[in-house]
Structure formats: structure tokens, C-alpha cells
Amino acid sequence: MIEQKFRQPKRNRAVWAIHAACILVAILTIASLLFVLNRSVVEADRFGRSAERRLVANELRHQMEAAVQFQAQVSFWDDTYDELATGRLSDAFVAEQLAGWLWEDYGFSWLIFSDADGHVSTALKDGLAIPAEAADSPLRDVDDLLDEARRRYDNALRNNGGTFTLDIPKPDRQSVTPIVPGIHAVDMREIQGQMSIAVVQAVIPETLQLAAARRKPVFMVSVRPLTARSLREIEAKLGVTGLAFVPLSQLPADSVHVSVGRCLDTSCLVVAWTPKSPGGFVRTEILPSVIGIAILATLLMAFVALRFSSVFAALQQSEARNLYMAKHDRLTGLLNRSGFDDALAAALLDVKDRPFALIFADLDEFKAVNDRHGHAAGDAVLMAIAERYRRRVGARGTVARLGGDEFAVIQRSSGKAADVSAVAAGLVIDAQTPIEFEGQMLRVGSSVGLAFAPKHGSTARALLAAADEALYLAKRRGRNRVQTADDLSPEDKIALNAEVSRRHAG
Numbered sequence: 001m002i003e004q005k006f007r008q009p010k011r012n013r014a015v016w017a018i019h020a021a022c023i024l025v026a027i028l029t030i031a032s033l034l035f036v037l038n039r040s041v042v043e044a045d046r047f048g049r050s051a052e053r054r055l056v057a058n059e060l061r062h063q064m065e066a067a068v069q070f071q072a073q074v075s076f077w078d079d080t081y082d083e084l085a086t087g088r089l090s091d092a093f094v095a096e097q098l099a100g101w102l103w104e105d106y107g108f109s110w111l112i113f114s115d116a117d118g119h120v121s122t123a124l125k126d127g128l129a130i131p132a133e134a135a136d137s138p139l140r141d142v143d144d145l146l147d148e149a150r151r152r153y154d155n156a157l158r159n160n161g162g163t164f165t166l167d168i169p170k171p172d173r174q175s176v177t178p179i180v181p182g183i184h185a186v187d188m189r190e191i192q193g194q195m196s197i198a199v200v201q202a203v204i205p206e207t208l209q210l211a212a213a214r215r216k217p218v219f220m221v222s223v224r225p226l227t228a229r230s231l232r233e234i235e236a237k238l239g240v241t242g243l244a245f246v247p248l249s250q251l252p253a254d255s256v257h258v259s260v261g262r263c264l265d266t267s268c269l270v271v272a273w274t275p276k277s278p279g280g281f282v283r284t285e286i287l288p289s290v291i292g293i294a295i296l297a298t299l300l301m302a303f304v305a306l307r308f309s310s311v312f313a314a315l316q317q318s319e320a321r322n323l324y325m326a327k328h329d330r331l332t333g334l335l336n337r338s339g340f341d342d343a344l345a346a347a348l349l350d351v352k353d354r355p356f357a358l359i360f361a362d363l364d365e366f367k368a369v370n371d372r373h374g375h376a377a378g379d380a381v382l383m384a385i386a387e388r389y390r391r392r393v394g395a396r397g398t399v400a401r402l403g404g405d406e407f408a409v410i411q412r413s414s415g416k417a418a419d420v421s422a423v424a425a426g427l428v429i430d431a432q433t434p435i436e437f438e439g440q441m442l443r444v445g446s447s448v449g450l451a452f453a454p455k456h457g458s459t460a461r462a463l464l465a466a467a468d469e470a471l472y473l474a475k476r477r478g479r480n481r482v483q484t485a486d487d488l489s490p491e492d493k494i495a496l497n498a499e500v501s502r503r504h505a506g
Contacts, residue, residue, distance in 0.1 A: 041279030067197040070106040075220040081205040088121035103127030110223035148185035149200040164210040188261040195245045196225040242274035329401045332386035340400035357420040360471040363405035364445035388430035424482045447474035450484040
């Protein structure tokens with residue numbers, strides 16, 4: 001009896017221990033599965049938002065492409081071109097060919113015919129002809145597109161000894177897709193308080209041949225508003241809700257958005273909508289099964305949760321590595337061209353408050369090293385030079401390898417030009433210092449071009465061009481030296497432009 005008395009509590013303790021262990025395993029299994037479920041819900045919502053963003057962005061792009069196609073029916077038409085021989089459209093042509101149908105069929109609220117200087121000859125509003133001066137306001141809203149269309153037109157124009165030809169793809173009569181000349185400018189922006197698609201293109205003949213007297217074109221400006229009805233049609237097509245244009249600074253809570261047009265200011269309109277939540281559907285459908293599986297097979301679910309955690313961690317590590325490698329050069333570890341473009345764009349955002357310098361460095365005699373000693377030696381040179389440049393610049397700037405033997409430095413601490421020049425001169429010295437490889441001393445040099453922002457440019461294109469010109473000036477003046485954009489004389493610029501032209505032609 002005494003033995004039984006002491007054995008019973010022992011058996012009870014063992015049972016409770018087993019029960020506690022089972023309960024603990026069940027709790028851990030359920031908790032793990034709930035974690036997995038929650039991650040699935042979050043990822044489903046994230047994926048859903050991403051998919052909706054792509055759908056809306058593609059649809060807006062299709063809307064702009066459609067507007068370009070619609071306008072080309074008039075701007076790329078012999079009848080319109082012939083009518084504009086006198087510089088303006090006749091009232092009969094406007095009434096018979098333009099008035100009404102472009103508004104009713106395609107929704108163009110404005111049709112404006114103007115020269116490159118903004119002098120309006122013909123204007124239509126909502127399908128009706130109106131005085132030319134009434135179109136000045138919408139024309140001012142698209143003056144940058146007018147400039148862009150003029151530049152594209154001029155770039156495509158080729159002089160054939162008295163006549164001119166537009167160097168653009170000729171229409172394919174066998175294609176079912178309407179041809180659109182590549183000389184138009186298009187954007188989505190707010191025009192007279194209404195988000196609209198604006199298209200600007202020179203009126204050209206279908207033959208693409210122009211007489212000398214018609215060298216200066218007449219531009220057709222069309223404005224297609226995105227009305228509430230068109231937004232509802234997009235909603236129905238894409239399966240989204242609450243689509244609306246709102247200022248970026250006033251986005252509704254829990255909404256998603258995509259930018260439209262070229263405006264990047266916080267006051268600019270973006271298209272926003274209320275996203276769907278596929279995660280809620282996932283939770284409702286899966287939770288009962290998760291609980292049932294957790295009760296019936298807690299140990300198996302614990303194993304699945306553990307494996308899922310391992311796989312998820314591996315995926316995160318792989319994604320982080322892929323993101324890193326997308327912005328960095330595999331050989332040297334420096335930023336690659338994509339990473340450099342991002343760094344330059346970031347530096348230009350506050351260039352007025354924080355000026356900086358852009359340094360281009362190009363190795364001299366690097367091809368000779370590759371040809372004489374092989375690509376392994378060339379790689380050793382690139383890695384050694386990259387490490388020297390990294391140490392030289394340190395925390396004061398960013399070093400990138402743009403490709404081949406070309407390097408770039410964004411030098412942020414540019415309060416004193418002499419300090420930047422000293423760093424640039426140091427880059428030349430770093431490149432000239434011999435590099436040991438398999439018992440041989442490899443020797444290269446470096447030509448360096450230097451430009452300052454915003455002095456030599458406040459845009460990436462202008463600043464890159466200035467530094468590139470300075471680099472080629474350093475090469476022309478004997479290599480292994482530093483030249484700045486200030487060193488360029490008019491004669492140098494002429495010679496450099498000729499050299500660039502020959503290089504592109506080759």
C-alpha cells in the first residue's frame with residue numbers, strides 16, 4: 001500500500017509531464033504555423049499591391065500610347081500637312097475633318113496647332129473652333145513638351161540638298177499596328193485643373209519628304225483629359241477600387257499609388273486607390289486547416305515550421321545578396337554603373353545645399369597589360385587600383401567602376417577645390433604606382449577629368465558630359481594628368497566634339 005501510494009504520484013507526474021510536453025509542442029506548432037500564416041498574409045498583401053501597381057502603371061502607359069496613336073491619325077496625314085502649307089488650317093478643313101469627331105470618339109478636349117515659338121494658328125476646344133488666343137493657357141502648360149517635340153523633329157531631319165527627309169521608321173503597310181513617328185513628346189500632367197494626357201508632334205507628310213520652304217514645322221498639340229468616367233472604366237478593367245488623382249502629400253491612409261508623368265514634386269498629382277487584401281482571404285481559408293493539422297500532427301508541423309524558417313532565411317539572404325550584386329561590380333566590389341547612377345541622382349537632389357565634385361578616371365596603357373600579360377593580370381590591376389582608390393577617397397566620397405578601365409568618384413567634401421584637386425591628383429599617383437603580379441611589376445597610368453556641381457551642371461547629363469570632356473582633354477594633353485572642365489578652351493571643345501563624332505562613327 002505504501003509502495004502504491006508513492007508510485008501513483010510518480011505515474012501522475014509522468015502523465016502530466018507527457019501532457020505538458022504535448023501541450024507545449026502543440027502550442028509551439030500552432031504558434032509556428034500562425035507565424036507562417038501571418039507571413040503568408042503579409043506577403044500576399046505585398047504581392048497584391050505590387051501587382052496592382054504594375055497593372056495601373058501599364059494601363060496609364062497604354063492610355064498615353066493610345067493618345068499618341070489617335071493623334072497620329074491627324075498629325076501624320078498628308079491632308080493635314082497640305083492644309084498647313086499656308087501656316088494654318090482652313091475653316092472648311094476644321095469643320096469637315098477635325099471638329100467634333102476627335103472630341104466625341106477619342107476625347108481630345110484641346111487641339112492646338114502652333115509653331116515652335118508658341119504662336120497659335122488654329123485651336124479647337126471640345127470639338128469646336130475657338131479664337132487662337134484662348135489656347136495660350138493650355139499651351140503654356142505643355143511648353144516643355146513643345147520644346148522636346150521640336151528637338152526630336154530637328155534631330156530626325158536630314159538635308160538632302162534642297163529638300164529634307166525625316167529619318168524615322170517608314171510605315172509598314174502590312175502591319176496591323178498603326179505607325180507612330182518617333183518625333184512626338186507625350187506626358188500625363190495637370191492641365192487647367194484636370195489630369196490629362198498631352199501629346200505634341202510636328203505635322204508631317206506620310207512620305208516623310210519635306211520641301212525646303214516647309215523646313216519649320218507646325219506642331220499639333222492634343223490634350224485628352226482623364227475624366228471620372230475614364231477612371232471608372234480603368235477600375236472595371238483592372239478590378240481596383242477608389243481610383244483617383246491626389247497630391248502626393250495628401251495620400252489617403254492605407255492607399256497605394258503610382259506616379260504619373262514627369263512631375264516629381266510632393267505637390268504633384270499621383271494616381272491612388274484602395275488596395276485589395278488577398279491576405280484576409282488567405283487567413284480565412286487556411287486558418288481552420290492550420291489548427292486542425294496542428295492538433296493532429298503537431299510534431300510534423302513543428303518540423304515544417306522549422307524548415308520554413310530555414311528556407312525563408314535563405315531566401316532573404318539570397319535576395320539581399322542579389323540586391324547587393326545588382327549595384328556592385330563583381331570584380332572590384334565597387335559600385336557598378338547602376339549603383340553609381342543612383343548615388344549621383346541622390347547627390348544631385350540637394351546639390352544647392354551640398355555641392356560636390358565628379359571625378360572621371362580612365363586607366364592609360366591598360367589594354368597593353370591585358371594584351372601582354374593576359375586578362376588575369378588585367379583583373380589584378382583593376383582590383384589593386386580599385387582598392388587604392390577606395391582608400392584614397394575613404395569616407396569623403398563614393399567610388400564606382402563604370403566598366404572596363406573606367407572609374408568615377410563622387411567627392412562630397414568639396415568645400416575647397418584644392419582638396420578635390422589633391423584627391424584627383426592622388427588618383428593619378430595611385431594608378432602610376434606599379435602593381436606586383438606573379439613576380440612582375442605591372443605599370444599603368446591614369447587620366448583624370450574633374451567637374452564640379454552645380455558649377456558645371458546641376459543635372460546628371462550635364463555633369464557627366466563636363467567630366468567626360470575634361471577626361472578626354474587630359475588624354476589629349478599627354479595622359480597621366482588631371483584636367484577640369486574649366487580648362488576647356490573653345491578650341492578644345494571643337495576638337496573634343498570632333499573626336500566624339502569620330503568615335504561614334506567608328
